[in-house]
Amino acid sequence: xxxxxxxxYREWLNLDADGALPAESRARLDExxxxxxxxxxxxxxxxxxxxxxxxxxxxVRPDFRQxxxxxxxxxxxxxxxxxxxxxxxxxxVLLAGVAAFTMGGRGAHSSLLSALxxxxxxxxxxxxxxxxxxxxxxxxxxxxxxxxxxxxxxLGAFGVFVLCVNLVLVSLLRRRRTxxxxxxxxxxxx
Amino acid sequence: xxxxxxxxxxxxxxxxxxxxxxxxFGVLVDRYQGRxxxxxxxxxxxxxxxxxxxxxxxxxxxxxxDRFDAQFKxxxxxxxxxxxxxxxxxxxxxxxxxxxxxxxxEGEGRDWDLPSPERGPYGEMRNRERGDxxxxxxxxxxxxxxxxxxxxxxxxLPYEEIAHLKQxxxxxxKNKLFRGRQMLKEKLQDFLED
Numbered sequence: 345x346x347x348x349x350x351x352x353y354r355e356w357l358n359l360d361a362d363g364a365l366p367a368e369s370r371a372r373l374d375e376x377x378x379x380x381x382x383x384x385x386x387x388x389x390x391x392x393x394x395x396x397x398x399x400x401x402x403x404v405r406p407d408f409r410q411x412x413x414x415x416x417x418x419x420x421x422x423x424x425x426x427x428x429x430x431x432x433x434x435x436x437v438l439l440a441g442v443a444a445f446t447m448g449g450r451g452a453h454s455s456l457l458s459a460l461x462x463x464x465x466x467x468x469x470x471x472x473x474x475x476x477x478x479x480x481x482x483x484x485x486x487x488x489x490x491x492x493x494x495x496x497x498x499l500g501a502f503g504v505f506v507l508c509v510n511l512v513l514v515s516l517l518r519r520r521r522t523x524x525x526x527x528x529x530x531x532x533x534x
Numbered sequence: 535x536x537x538x539x540x541x542x543x544x545x546x547x548x549x550x551x552x553x554x555x556x557x558x559f560g561v562l563v564d565r566y567q568g569r570x571x572x573x574x575x576x577x578x579x580x581x582x583x584x585x586x587x588x589x590x591x592x593x594x595x596x597x598x599x600d601r602f603d604a605q606f607k608x609x610x611x612x613x614x615x616x617x618x619x620x621x622x623x624x625x626x627x628x629x630x631x632x633x634x635x636x637x638x639x640e641g642e643g644r645d646w647d648l649p650s651p652e653r654g655p656y657g658e659m660r661n662r663e664r665g666d667x668x669x670x671x672x673x674x675x676x677x678x679x680x681x682x683x684x685x686x687x688x689x690x691l692p693y694e695e696i697a698h699l700k701q702x703x704x705x706x707x708k709n710k711l712f713r714g715r716q717m718l719k720e721k722l723q724d725f726l727e728d
Contacts, residue, residue: 359708364692393718419596
């Protein structure tokens, strides 16, 4: 087996200071250190440097965790999490159970079938009503659009209105975000 | 007596948070707050800014937690977000790489204190000197070495994660770290025997 050169030992010393020296290199490094005062001094310096940098870490404010947790927003993905759907699902199951119970008396199988039919009917009625509303909305939107395009004056007024609404919304959002962040920081500084 | 259960991994905690257990994010905050604040402090050189940015980074990470790819390490992702945020802030504020001593001369004063293992007037003075020297030595490193030194010594990321974060070969990371350390050692020679 060939002996590693000095630059390899230096690399191993750095890995050692980082706790990343492979076990198979450890014995050979120890053997070399026993005979090389220069590498022993280098090792001592590397460990002293790591220790020095570690000691210079900044202490975290005691209320930092609380600050972070209280400033967590409602993230978009939260609406898709199973917990969000757990409550509506439980309500649905409860309603289906109540329906099955109230329609009971004709045997468990037929009452369950009736309950499911009733729930399906309810969904169908909701879908029909929703489609009707959407259709009416589109018609209304079409009329409003036609009225807006009818003259340059009404088109201009509509443009100004949209611009104003956007400006108000943007300023409200910015005020809310900066206000919340500033309040949190102020609290933590105090 | 039964032994305690293994602490959950970062990836398990992320999964729990995504399933709706918001409080589990607090465990991740506990786990990373020290490293994150120290890392950002060394980049921004202001303890309040470091805390504020660390908070922003954690909130940002929470907001997009569903985009976390579990085949990578959470810490790599977190420190990538932190590094980008810090660079943005440095650019925004046009923070020049001037020494802490210059800041003091300009009357801005030092708004941070290092932990003080040494007590008494001499100890305090020595700690202050040491803190200044460390920051000056870090600031004097070329950026390519400094970013790796900070990720390794303050972010406490292993070589592999740094290589992944910086998209560098592992050998290059090791090499730059070793050279960066040599430069630090030379500059901090007077404090290595403390």
